[in-house]
Every structure is written in structure tokens, then in C-alpha cells.
Amino acid sequence: MNKLLFYLRKKAFFRSQLFVTNLILTIVVGIYAVMFAAFLLIFGFGTYFIFEEEGMNPLQEINRYMIYFFGADLMLRYMFQKFNTNNIRSLLLTNIPKTKIVKNILGRSVFSIFNIFGLLYILPLIGTLFFNLEITLSLVLWSFSILLFLYFNNYLNLLLNKIDAFFYVIFGIAILAGIAQYYELITITDYTFYFYNAFYEYPFLVAVLAIVLGGIIYLAYKNYIANLYLDKGLEAKQNEVQNINLSWLDKYGTTGTFLKLDIKMLLRNKRSKSTMWMSFFFVFYGLLFFTNIVPMYNNPVMHMFASIFVTGGFIFNFGNYIPSWDSSYYPFMMTQKITYNDYLKSKWWLMVISTCVCVVLALFYLSFGLDIYLMILAGAFFNIGVNTHLVMLSGAFVKTPIDLGTNKNLMGDKNAFNIKAILLALPKMLLPMLLYGIGVFIKDATLGYILVSLAGIIGFAFRNYIFSQIEKVYKKEKYSTIAAYKRSI
Numbered sequence: 001m002n003k004l005l006f007y008l009r010k011k012a013f014f015r016s017q018l019f020v021t022n023l024i025l026t027i028v029v030g031i032y033a034v035m036f037a038a039f040l041l042i043f044g045f046g047t048y049f050i051f052e053e054e055g056m057n058p059l060q061e062i063n064r065y066m067i068y069f070f071g072a073d074l075m076l077r078y079m080f081q082k083f084n085t086n087n088i089r090s091l092l093l094t095n096i097p098k099t100k101i102v103k104n105i106l107g108r109s110v111f112s113i114f115n116i117f118g119l120l121y122i123l124p125l126i127g128t129l130f131f132n133l134e135i136t137l138s139l140v141l142w143s144f145s146i147l148l149f150l151y152f153n154n155y156l157n158l159l160l161n162k163i164d165a166f167f168y169v170i171f172g173i174a175i176l177a178g179i180a181q182y183y184e185l186i187t188i189t190d191y192t193f194y195f196y197n198a199f200y201e202y203p204f205l206v207a208v209l210a211i212v213l214g215g216i217i218y219l220a221y222k223n224y225i226a227n228l229y230l231d232k233g234l235e236a237k238q239n240e241v242q243n244i245n246l247s248w249l250d251k252y253g254t255t256g257t258f259l260k261l262d263i264k265m266l267l268r269n270k271r272s273k274s275t276m277w278m279s280f281f282f283v284f285y286g287l288l289f290f291t292n293i294v295p296m297y298n299n300p301v302m303h304m305f306a307s308i309f310v311t312g313g314f315i316f317n318f319g320n321y322i323p324s325w326d327s328s329y330y331p332f333m334m335t336q337k338i339t340y341n342d343y344l345k346s347k348w349w350l351m352v353i354s355t356c357v358c359v360v361l362a363l364f365y366l367s368f369g370l371d372i373y374l375m376i377l378a379g380a381f382f383n384i385g386v387n388t389h390l391v392m393l394s395g396a397f398v399k400t401p402i403d404l405g406t407n408k409n410l411m412g413d414k415n416a417f418n419i420k421a422i423l424l425a426l427p428k429m430l431l432p433m434l435l436y437g438i439g440v441f442i443k444d445a446t447l448g449y450i451l452v453s454l455a456g457i458i459g460f461a462f463r464n465y466i467f468s469q470i471e472k473v474y475k476k477e478k479y480s481t482i483a484a485y486k487r488s489i
Contacts, residue, residue, distance in 0.1 A: 044124030282313025319391030385459030
């Protein structure tokens with residue numbers, strides 16, 4: 001039966017109308033996957049020696065910081081490890097028993113790319129421990145428990161992926177724990193050390209972990225069996241419409257009307273809510289750079305790179321998909337008496353407002369020094385005056401229909417693979433870093449801030465002219481965009 005299901009998936013891939021696009025995308029993703037796999041292998045082999053060179057006990061330190069690996073793994077799985085329900089729906093129309101379909105789903109998840117990447121780090125790590133330490137029963141069973149934890153995350157995500165509240169709580173706890181760890185209020189790793197080290201000190205605990213994992217798999221199996229119906233578990237989630245009164249925006253004319261629709265869309269739909277959450281987490285992206293956790297990021301140019309993301313998370317996550325957010329009714333909208341100028345202005349103002357909100361949220365970076373916050377302000381000016389225009393321009397070429405009711409393709413889609421959009425993405429990051437670097441080279445960091453801010457101010461001052469040029473591009477791409485949105489998501 002598993003061979004049959006594999007055969008059907010292979011046929012679907014090769015018979016797809018977008019076979020060439022799928023193939024190109026697969027090759028590109030494969031190249032990046034190989035690069036990331038190489039990094040994990042090197043890091044896995046090197047972890048032991050990093051701790052050893054610092055005069056630490058490698059095994060103890062691995063137990064201390066292993067929570068970061070599995071915590072990040074679980075969060076990434078929640079955001080990106082999704083299952084294609086369309087394929088499942090088609091199988092339910094056949095005479096294949098549901099039990100075999102569910103077993104295939106659970107079994108196939110063992111070979112998930114997340115598990116493969118996890119093994120690429122864990123197996124070299126275990127190998128270096130075996131090579132440098134005495135191989136004992138405790139070490140063997142501890143190593144086995146680490147492997148079980150990887151698959152524990154796999155099936156826990158499979159079981160609870162649709163329960164958003166659970167993971168919001170986990171994310172919140174993770175952020176609070178990180179803040180407490182950084183300011184030395186509570187050293188979380190001191191407690192997590194005892195948890196993972198217990199599997200080394202008391203090897204029989206691996207049996208308990210195996211039983212718990214078996215229970216998670218059983219619950220996932222029963223949950224899928226109970227919900228594997230076309231009209232139940234696989235149906236689109238229905239929510240009550242929220243009555244959001246934004247009538248005060250009506251006085252701003254057509255632009256205000258579009259802005260009102262965008263705000264309602266952001267607050268009502270699953271995909272847009274996920275985008276807002278991702279944008280919120282981007283505010284904390286600077287902590288990787290400004291805390292000197294990663295030595296290679298500890299330089300002014302990379303700090304400027306981070307500053308762009310701190311206030312530009314929403315711009316990149318939302319703006320890159322203009323007008324894809326309106327793909328469900330875009331063809332109808334193009335039949336109405338509206339102008340692209342009003343349409344684009346509403347999107348622009350939404351991104352400007354989000355940038356201002358991020359500037360306020362980023363006030364805590366003042367604790368790292370006034371220079372850091374001035375850098376973030378400079379990045380905000382650049383985002384408002386330059387990057388907002390660039391993402392709107394690139395959005396004209398990214399013809400990716402968006403299903404607002406699901407997080408499918410949250411990080412992109414085959415239709416988003418466009419060379420023009422890729423080329424337009426380069427100035428977003430490289431230009432502010434270049435301007436800042438020129439300022440530092442000529443005089444000092446202050447001049448760098450001025451040059452980056454000035455670029456944003458110039459872009460803001462000439463926004464009407466820029467809008468008119470972007471409008472021409474959207475008009476040129478109008479009919480190809482409509483054709484792309486007529487395809488199924």
C-alpha cells in the first residue's frame with residue numbers, strides 16, 4: 001500500500017501543469033538544503049571541540065544547552081511542517097482504508113526534512129562523543145534518548161499543530177525565558193541541564209521516554225482517524241466574522257476604504273494573523289546581533305542589517321505579496337472604477353503605520369545604548385522611504401494567490417520564484433549596509449546614520465512620483481496577474 005501511495009505522489013508531480021516550475025524550485029531548494037546540511041554536519045562535529053577548547057565538560061554543556069536546539073526545532077516545525085490536505089482528500093475518494101492512509105502519514109513523517117536535518121546535527125554530535133569519551137551503557141542510552149526527543153517533537157507537532165493557543169503559550173514562555181536568561185534573573189539552562197543529564201545518570205529513563213513517545217504516536221493516530229472526513233477534519237476552519245468598526249477611515253476617501261479592508265483582513269484571517277505574529281517576532285531579531293551571542297554578527301555593518309529587520313518585518317512579510325492578499329477578488333476589483341494609485345497608497349500607509357509601531361516596540365533596545373536605537377531609527381526611515389516602494393514594486397511580479405484561511409505556503413510558493421523579484425530584493429538589505437559602511441569609512445557612525453536616513457527621507461519626499469512609476473508596472477502586469485489568480489491556490 002505504501003508503494004502505491006508513493007507511486008501516486010510521483011505521478012502527481014510529473015503530470016503537473018507546473019512541472020517545469022516545480023522542478024526548478026525543487027533544484028533551487030535542494031541547493032540551499034545541501035548548504036544548510038553541510039553547516040549542520042560541521043556544527044555537529046564541532047560542538048564537542050568548541051566546549052573542550054573553552055575548558056568545559058562537553059557532555060554537561062551539551063545537556064545544558066540542548067533545550068535551545070529542541071525548542072527551535074519545535075517552533076520551526078509548528079510554522080513550516082504542514083501536511084498537504086489536498087492529497088489526503090483525493091485518497092479519501094478511493095477504496096483505500098483510512099487506517100492505512102493514517103499509518104502512511106505517520107510513517108512518512110519519519111522521513112520529514114526536519115528529522116533529516118536534525119539527524120545531520122545529532123548523529124555527528126553523538127559520533128564525536130563516542131570517539132572522545134568512554135563508551136558506556138549510560139552514554140549509549142543517553143544518545144538514544146536524544147534521538148527519541150527529535151521524533152517526540154515530530155509527533156507532538158503532528159498532534160497539536162492545529163491548536164494555535166498551545167504554541168502561542170510555548171512561544172510566550174520561550175521569550176520570557178530568554179529575557180530572564182539574558183538579564184540573569186533566572187538561569188533556565190541550569191534547570192534544563194538536570195532534565196537532560198538525568199537520561200545519562202539514570203539510563204532507565206529512556207524506557208519512560210519511549211513509552212511517552214508511543215503514547216503521543218497513538219494519540220496522533222486516533223486523532224487523525226477521528227477527523228479524517230471530507231466534511232469534518234479536513235474542512236476549512238469556519239470562524240465567526242468580527243464586526244470591526246473603522247468608519248473614521250471613510251473620511252480619507254478611496255485610500256481610507258482600502259486601508260479599512262486591509263486592517264479587517266489582517267485581523268480576521270489565519271494567514272494574515274500568522275504574518276503579523278512573524279512580524280512581531282522580527283522586532284526581537286536584533287537580539288541575535290546586539291547581544292554579541294554570535295561573534296560573526298558583532299560588527300557595525302551587520303548591526304545595520306539587523307536594524308532593517310527590526311522595523312521592517314511587516315514590510316517584508318506583507319509587502320512582498322501585494323496584491324496577492326486580494327487574489328480571491330482581484331479580477332472583480334479590476335472591473336471597478338478604482339485607480340492603482342489609491343490601491344497602492346493604502347498598502348503603503350499600512351506598512352508605514354506598522355513601521356512606526358515597531359519603532360515604539362523597539363524602545364527596549366535603548367538598554368543596549370543610544371547608538372543602537374539611533375541605528376534602528378535610521379533603518380526605520382530607510383524602510384519607510386525606500387523598502388516600502390521596493391516591496392510594492394516586487395509585488396507586481398510575485399503572482400502568488402494566497403488562501404487567507406490557511407498557513408499553506410506561509411514562507412513562499414512556486415509562483416513567487418521570479419528573477420525580477422529576487423533582483424529587487426537585493427537593494428533592501430545591501431543598500432543600507434553600503435550607505436552605512438560609506439559613512440563609517442568617510443567619518444564615523446553618525447554620518448552612516450545620516451546617509452541611511454537621508455535615503456529614506458528622499459524616497460518619502462518623492463513618493464508621489466515613485467507611486468506613478470510603480471503604477472505603470474502594475475498596469476503592465478495586470479492581465480498576467482489576473483490569469484495567475486484564476487489558477488487554484
